Amino acid sequence: DAMVIQNPRYQVTQFGKPVTLSCSQTLNHNVMYWYQQKSSQAPKLLFHYYDKDFNNEADTPDNFQSRRPNTSFCFLDIRSPGLGDAAMYLCATSRGQLSSYEQYFGPGTRLTVT
Amino acid sequence: ILNVEQSPQSLHVQEGDSTNFTCSFPSSNFYALHWYRWETAKSPEALFVMTLNGDEKKKGRISATLNTKEGYSYLYIKGSQPEDSATYLCASLDRGAQKLVFGQGTRLTINP
Numbered sequence: 001d002a003m004v005i006q007n008p009r010y011q012v013t014q015f016g017k018p019v020t021l022s023c024s025q026t027l028n029h030n031v032m033y034w035y036q037q038k039s040s041q042a043p044k045l046l047f048h049y050y051d052k053d054f055n056n057e058a059d060t061p062d063n064f065q066s067r068r069p070n071t072s073f074c075f076l077d078i079r080s081p082g083l084g085d086a087a088m089y090l091c092a093t094s095r096g097q098l099s100s101y102e103q104y105f106g107p108g109t110r111l112t113v114t
Numbered sequence: 115i116l117n118v119e120q121s122p123q124s125l126h127v128q129e130g131d132s133t134n135f136t137c138s139f140p141s142s143n144f145y146a147l148h149w150y151r152w153e154t155a156k157s158p159e160a161l162f163v164m165t166l167n168g169d170e171k172k173k174g175r176i177s178a179t180l181n182t183k184e185g186y187s188y189l190y191i192k193g194s195q196p197e198d199s200a201t202y203l204c205a206s207l208d209r210g211a212q213k214l215v216f217g218q219g220t221r222l223t224i225n226p
Binding site: 004035040041042043044045048057090099100101102103104105106107108 | 118119123145148150155156157158159160163165203207212213214215216217218219
């Protein structure tokens, strides 16, 4: 089945130790998104790619970076995680940007910072 | 700043009862309204994408309505079953912001 896969499902990292979360998709969608969801809050868009074009949200901290080496894969790099970065990170895809197309989500990676 | 509100934040319903909850969004610059269901340990999955004022969509026992002029959408579940237990997220697609903005979700628990 076509799907969005996130690895790992659970990630523990130390304060200040760089960490990378990965996302892959078999849907061949143009757009890939990274959302951050802190406990009991709304998922918040960090950035998205439309093909190779990177779109950063204005309030996304510089500590968060992303790479999309090809259509299928997208990575979220947190350069120096702080305790406040502990959250669920969701990857999603869609066929188009600014459209009524639904988004397809992965199961998320829950990040713990110790 | 686009603000999407969902109420209630959590809800407990007896199996077999019907229920509904609300999503409120700014009516200006509206483009589309999405509903997603997120079961524990699974991926959020799309239920409905709605764009037209007065639109009503249905999938099995779940239906949704949309009022773009007053900025709200209702999600209805008829004859709740334990498998309906999940967090229901709505998100508004704003032309100006060019992104989906999510509400906090309504956590629904169905008691057997």
